[in-house]
Structure formats: structure tokens, C-alpha cells
Amino acid sequence: MVEVVRAENYGFRYSESKKWAVRNFDLTVGSGEIVVLAGPSGCGKSTLLRSVNGLIPHMYVGQTEGSVMVDGRPVADTPMSDLAQKVGLLFQNPENQIFMFSVERDVAFGLENLGVPREEMRKRVDEAMRLMGITELAARAPHELSDGQKQRVALAGVVAMNPRLIILDEPTSLLDPRTALELVELLERLRKENGTTLVVVEHRLDLLVTVADRIVVMSDGTKVLDGTPRDVLFGDQAEGYGISVPAIARAQRLLAREGRAPADRLLSAKELADVLGGAGT
Amino acid sequence: MMWLSGGFIFRKGNSAYHRLDPRVKLLISALLFTATLLVRSIFELALVIAFAMAISATARVLRRVGRTMLLTATFSAFIFVVNILFTRNLETSAVYAIRFIAIVVSTSLFFITASPDELEQVMKTFRLPRDVVFAFVTAVRFIPVMMLDTLQIMDAQKSRGLELEKGNLLRRVRNMIPVLIPLVVNSVIRSGELAEAMESRAYGAVARPTSLVEYRARGADKAVALAAVLLFAIGVYSFYFVLPTYLP
């Protein structure tokens, strides 16, 4: 498996701060993986994301330790224009990532910046909009759109640049549960159709637990847990690190300890009911 | 507030006028504007305004332009009164007052029929630096957002006991501080986030960015532009050389 991201003993301290935002951080992300990054507010997730997409160190100054490599090259040595084509970052607030007055022009923004010729740009923009299901919104103005739609427009803008890795910073925070589920389905589609690797920072684990390959938990700037969803959520330490274990996982964990449910993988509500109450009618 | 939003903020329309190349729309407004500065009698000014209104009618924005005119009339009356006090000349004061209305109408016509994308294109034609054009377009794109933010901030502060509608002028101005500060702070936060997003999408990677859409002037656009210039020339000729022989 080709590594998309490799962080080794990485540390970063913003120049205005005395505290290290990230310290002794190790992480590898393989191609096509979906990794969920969780942890309480202030644990360094945002700093880590920016260290992978290049905003650190190209836009923010501070002290660095260790290294972060994307596609085998250190981030610090790769110019932003290259990184922008390898790593896409979807920020938390979709509003502040949409610049243009029409949807399709905003989706084209990154490609225009890279000097992509018009014909190719047109193809890539249309394809990105199709993938995100926003083709009918092409001529609309962003302030006319709902939060969920803005989210997709921002994501389309990132997808159009064809990055190998897309990082999403709490993408569902403004969405209601149904719309959030639709977004997760979109992410799965991206992985399936384009082979995109995804790292999602999220508090609402119940939405992602079924699609994630791995959950990585951060606390106080460093990694504390790293494993499959089942490994992380069934362990005793999860709640101690301030992450919310989905109710069903908690139920299964309790039952597994009593020996009344399997402990090898996470079950859905239906599957757990099958185990406890016998096969469904 | 209404004057600004009614008279100068773009709203989508689908008349033939809206579909004109934005440079032609700019030309027409510029010609109207110049005409108002060149002519010197009330009759001639009224003709220019009537012409502008006729164009507004074809663009189906007559109601908005009409409303802008009415709202401008109050300030215009003020100009009239001040001029009367200083010059004691009825006719020149009226000319100044009406000229002001004509200027507002001719500029308003451009801004309400040209979308921000078209404004951007016009700015590019004048070879303004990319950063300036981008900053302008982004600013315009966020105007509706900021207007919404202002309403939400006002809601939040009213809910903390802030009375925005009571009190004398001084008190009302002071009461705007709890609204203005969050607005400014939010704008600063927004700028920071926009900067991150720009960097992350390779802004500035290439000296000459390409463009998804291309604006090319059609035959119809060129024809209208030519007609406008001709009409202008004829008008100026008439005003300066023909009419004076008929009017006192």
C-alpha cells in the first residue's frame, strides 16, 4: 500500500504561542483509506490538518519538529501549488470558501489558479459537479443555497483539483443528521469512484463509524489511540479521551463483556437485536 | 439603506438589455453620465432623464429606477434649497438639483443590470491588477452575507436588552457599537478563513490564470454600442448647435 501521508515525530508550535499545538505525532495514512480523526476541542486537530495540506509551514510561521510527508515528499519542501493538487482541504464553514458569484465559477477557481486550459477545465468542473450532485445549481449564486448545498459546492471545488487525499474539517457540524448522512454517502462515492483517500475530523462518530477504516484519537497535541473503529470504541479508554462513543457501540460493548454479543466487529442496531433477541420476524 | 440596495445592487433579469455585453452597458451609462454634465438647461436634462427611463423600461427595471429617483429627490431638494440661498437663481439651482438626479439614475442603471461577474470582466478589460479585481468580486459576493450577519447580530443584541429604536440621535449611534464591533470582528475572521481557502486552492500559483467563461461581444452588442455613440453625437450636436436657435 502506497503511503499518502507519513508524519514522524511531528511537532509544531505557533510563534505567538508558548505551548506546542502538536507534539511527538506519528501517523501513516494509506491509499484509499478513510480515517476519522477525533479528539476534544483544542487537541491540535486543526493544526495537524494544516500541516498536511501545507498551510503550515507555508502560510503560518512557527517552530517545527520531525516531518510530515505527502506522497513521499516533505510538505515543507513542496510548494503550495503542488500540494493543492495532492491534498484538498474542506474547511468547517462552507460560506468562507466560496469566492465567486456563481457556483460553477467557484468550482473552477482552483483550476483557473493553476492555469488549466479552458477545455480541460470545463470537463473537470462538469465532472466534479456531477459527482457532488450539483449540476443544476451551476448558475446559482452561493447566498441562495442551503448549508448542505454550499457544502457540496465547496467540496466540488476541491474535487475538481483531483487530489489524492481530501481532508475534511468537521464537515457535518452545520448539517442536520439526514443531510449529514447524505454527505457521508458522497464521501464513500468519492473513495469508490476516484480512489480518493479521506481524513475526516469529526465529533459525531455515529455518522462515520460504519465507513471508517480507522479512528485516530488525539489529545493534547499527540496521538493516543489508533485502530479500527471496533478497537478504539470497545476499549476502556475512549470516553476518557473525551470522544463520544455511539450509543449502539456502548450497548454492544456492555453486552460483549457479559458474553452476550460478539466483540470482533461493530454491529448496527438491527444486527445487535438479532444477536440478543434471536433472528428477526 | 433602501436607496443603496434598491438603486445599486444587482438583481438578475432577463431582458435583452441585461444580455448585452457589460462593456456596452457601461458605455451607455457613461454616455448618459457625460450628457448630463454637458447639457445646461432643464429641458435638456429632462430629455436625458427621459431617455434613461426609456432604457430602464426596455430593461424592465423601470420601477426600481423610478423608486431610486424618488428617494434621490429628497436630497436633490436639499441641493436646490442650498443653491437658491447662495445664488438666488431659480434656473441654475434647478439645473443642479435635477442634474444630481440624472447622474444617480445613469450610474444606477449600470449597477443594477451588471452582475458582479460582468463587473469583474469590465475591470479585467481595463487591465486592473488581478488581486484588485479578485478582492472586489469577493467583496461584492459577500455583501448579502454581511447583510444577513448584521440582521443576526442585531437579533442577538436586541435579545440582550439593546433598544435600537429608542432614544435621541446620539444614543442611537452609541447603540450601534454592539452591532458594529461583532460585524467587524466577523469580517476579520472571515478574511482569515478566505485567505486559507485561497492558499489551499493555489491562488497565485500562475502569473496568468485561465478563465472558465469567456465574454465575446456579439454582433448585436457592437450594433447597440455604435447606435449609442451615434445617438450621443447627434444629441450633443443638437443641443449645442441646433436647439439654441429655436430656444431663447
Add this chain to the structure above:
Amino acid sequence: MIEFSDVTFVHQNGLKALDKVNLEVQQGETIAIVGENGAGKTTLVKHVTGLLKPTSGTVTVKGTETTKASTAQLSRTVGIAFQNPDHQLFSESVHDEIAFALRNFGFSPQLVENRVTWGLELFGLEEYRDSSPLVLSGGEKKRLTLACILAWDPDVVILDEPTVGQDAIQKERLAGTIKQLGSAGKTIVVVSHDIEFLWPIQPRVVVMRSGRIVADGPASSLMLERKMLEEARVSQPQLVTFYQELARRPRAPFVDPLEVVRWVS
């Protein structure tokens, strides 16, 4: 305490945001208003303090019609905590920020001091007393906005999407605060689409869809109505789904959802 009588609200652009809404909130109740984004939840809540006035129908708070008083006056009784703290904070110090509303409502200087100190302590913000509110972290800002509202001791506290962007610890703390306020006799209205957060609180639930109230009842029974929830695009708490699935199996060890809640918590 609060009464909506046949309230309809139509936006300037013709969109009907509330359609003949009838709702009665008694003193001391804890209510959750749920529904998808755009169902009208925030519109409903804005009517309580007169931020919006009904196109037809009346809204009454403690006997006063909302059209007969200003928002500032109604806010003395009803405190609304909006979603975005950055839309409120502006003072030079955290102390002044909490004092702002108190001064607007005419509290005496001594009382202002008492209430500010009380608020700072309750929310663990004493160390920031003289700091600028703008340098606080996101979670601290949210606590501050809550402190600002509770400081003037309104009878009703309305929370608009309080869990957005909050981590597990912050949500737990919030749930605790809501329970505390409830025990103190406050009337609480929580607008939220976070069903998992609401479920353990067991509030009365009002489900909205397209500007109408489609269901109104205790969480323990309402959350069982799968079809109604699906049509309103409201998700079911995972444990309730689990309980319902179990109930359809040959061996069902649980009697009611509350037992499931207790068992897992």
C-alpha cells in the same frame, strides 16, 4: 407561560415559514423542538421575543402579546442563546460582556457585580474576568454567552442549536446545565437536531415539518413513531431503534425504552 395561537408567518418573498402553529408551553417544562433544517424551528423561536411578529395569529408570553412589547422588554423574561457567539461578543472584558444585558435591564450596580461574579463562577470563567472575550476559545465563548443570559435570570431559556461544533465533554456539561436549570424551575426550550444529545434528557418533544407541528409529546413515546420521524426527516435515537428491533424478536428482554437508556448509561 408561552402560547402560540394559530400563528402563521409569511416571509417578504412569499415563503410560508409557519403555518397555523398552536403551541402551549407551561412554566417549568423542558421542551425540545426538532426537525430538519428549514422546518421552521428557529423562525418559531424568534417569535417568542418578538424578533419576528406573526403575519396572523398571536404569540403571548406571560400574558403579554409580543406585538405589544419590544424585544428588549420581552427578553427580560425570555433569554435566547443564539448559535454563533461571534455575533454577540463585543465588550472590552468578559466582566463587561456579562454586565451588558444587566445594565440594559436596569439592574443596580451592586446587583450587576453580584450577578457577574455568579455567572463567572457557574461557568468556570473567573480567570478570564478582565480578559477580552475575543481571545477565548470556541467552547469558552459558548459558555460565556450562556453566562450572559443566565445572569439576568430569565424565566425562560431558549437554546438555539447549542450542540453544534461541541465535543463530547462540552455536550455532557451542557446536558448537566440543562438538567440543573430544569430542577431550578426554569422553562427550557432547546432547538436541536442532535437527537442523541436530547434523548437522555427525556424532554417533551415538538416535531416540526414545513412550518407545521406534526407531533407533540414526551420523548419516550414520540421517538417510537418511526414513520412520523422519517417523514419529518428526524433521526431516531440509536437505542430506540435498537429497542424497537428487539421488540420484534422472539426473545425481548426490555420492557420500555427508558429501561434501555438506564441500562446503557
